[in-house]
Amino acid sequence: MNANVPAIAGEGLTFEYTTEAGMAPVLRGASLEAARGEVLLVTGPSGSGKTTLLTVLAGMLTPTSGNVRIEGNAINHLGKSERARLRLNRLGFVFQGFNLIRAMSASENVELVLRARGLSRPECRRIARETFERLGIADKLQRLPMQLSGGEQQRVAIARALAGAPAVVLADEPTSSLDSENGAAVIQLLCELARERGSAVVITSHDQRIAPFADRVVTIDDGRCGSS
Ligand SMILES: Nc1ncnc2c1ncn2[C@@H]1O[C@H](COP(=O)(O)OP(=O)(O)OP(=O)(O)O)[C@@H](O)[C@H]1O
Numbered sequence: 001m002n003a004n005v006p007a008i009a010g011e012g013l014t015f016e017y018t019t020e021a022g023m024a025p026v027l028r029g030a031s032l033e034a035a036r037g038e039v040l041l042v043t044g045p046s047g048s049g050k051t052t053l054l055t056v057l058a059g060m061l062t063p064t065s066g067n068v069r070i071e072g073n074a075i076n077h078l079g080k081s082e083r084a085r086l087r088l089n090r091l092g093f094v095f096q097g098f099n100l101i102r103a104m105s106a107s108e109n110v111e112l113v114l115r116a117r118g119l120s121r122p123e124c125r126r127i128a129r130e131t132f133e134r135l136g137i138a139d140k141l142q143r144l145p146m147q148l149s150g151g152e153q154q155r156v157a158i159a160r161a162l163a164g165a166p167a168v169v170l171a172d173e174p175t176s177s178l179d180s181e182n183g184a185a186v187i188q189l190l191c192e193l194a195r196e197r198g199s200a201v202v203i204t205s206h207d208q209r210i211a212p213f214a215d216r217v218v219t220i221d222d223g224r225c226g227s228s
């Protein structure tokens with residue numbers, strides 16, 4: 001892989017939701033990129049389009065115009081199943097609401113992704129345990145999500161996104177369930193782990209206290225991204 005090619009790039013992205021009142025534009029030519037090992041923070045007020053931008057970057061929403069490239073490859077023309085495969089193998093996503101599977105233990109939530117990638121069961125268990133240890137929740141491996149605090153669920157969601165050392169980690173408001181001290185600690189760990197594993201990270205937050213952990217900060221304003 002050419003080291004000069006960004007792990008993820010969004011180029012001139014536009015997106016609008018169709019609502020009863022008509023088309024509601026959210027992204028109006030947003031561009032950003034992140035290299036492997038780089039942490040990019042996207043800030044902007046509630047409703048500015050942060051979640052929409054990450055969802056488009058992940059290929060879960062198709063932009064009206066513009067391009068998303070993962071490791072140099074445009075994903076726009078890919079079909080649904082090809083995108084799903086790409087997400088599975090190259091991307092980790094921390095959802096704003098965690099999206100943990102309620103009937104599975106914390107460990108199984110992480111192992112599931114690794115199994116789907118074709119790793120053996122013992123290997124999946126080992127990686128899940130190691131990642132939980134790094135995130136300080138090794139004693140919670142067998143708990144169901146509902147038996148965990150919001151902050152612990154957030155760590156499990158981060159573990160799931162990072163476990164397979166993906167090229168790109170997209171994290172939507174990863175500190176929203178944490179007090180500021182824990183929020184800073186989790187972000188520090190997320191950044192550390194991602195840098196160790198050579199993942200590019202795009203974090204969205206309106207919490208400016210995260211800024212010191214990021215290599216770069218961009219602000220989303222009126223559907224466009226600018227350096228701040
Ligand atoms: N499915 C949808 N249909 C219609 N409009 C939507 C939909 N999802 C989001 N929107 C609108 O798009 C805009 C951007 O939403 P988005 O969730 O991307 O913002 P955000 O920056 O992530 O906000 P927050 O900080 O509150 O999470 C908002 O005005 C929102 O109401």
Ligand SMILES: [Mg+2]
Binds near residue numbers: 173
């Ligand atoms: Mg959001």
